[in-house]
Amino acid sequence: MSFYDAIINIKNLVTGGSAKVLLEIDSAKRDKPFNITMRVIVADEKLEIEGAYLIIQSVEDIRMPNNHAPIKDAEGFKKKEIVSSHTVTSEQKIEISEKLELEGNEEYVWNAIAELSPNNQPAYEGKYCKHHYRAKAYIDCYGNDPDSGWIKLDIH
DSSP: OOHHHHHHHHHHHHHTTTEEEEEEEOOBBTTBOEEEEEEEEEOSSOEEEEEEEEEEEEEEEEEEEEEEEEEEOTTSOEEEEEEEEEEEEEEEEEEEEOSEEEOTTOEEEEEEEEOOOTTOOOOEEOSSEEEEEEEEEEEEESSSOOBOOOEEEOBO
16 A cells, blocks of 8 residues: 555545445335435445444424514614524434445445334424424444435425
8 A cells, every 4th residue: 555545545534535325215204114225335445334324313493583682784774683493303323234344446235114203293394493304324434434414305
């Protein structure tokens, strides 16, 4: 291994660049199981993982004006302060794969079935409040864990 390769491996550990994680989700329903596909494309070096996981969260976001405390902008005009809150109302973690050694320059695909807990709230959007679902796939490995980023779930 050259000095350059060692630098690349360190960068991958810090940035999560040791693999690319992709997530595909079928149409999801609150009361029925749905299919998910997780793809992991490994960078040049082999990668030891402790597992592959899917996280499903329901989130409540609130944004509303505070009518009792107007503030002035730079020109002296009154404007309403916006009060916001972000709360995770439920979270499920699903194990997709156990501990493995993934070969460099290879693609791995896992298929799984997910199901929301029956006591989860429905998705809705009101004037000031929104309740929605999102999912993220990731692999647990040494350094920064590569993940798919949050993907919005359209729950029917």
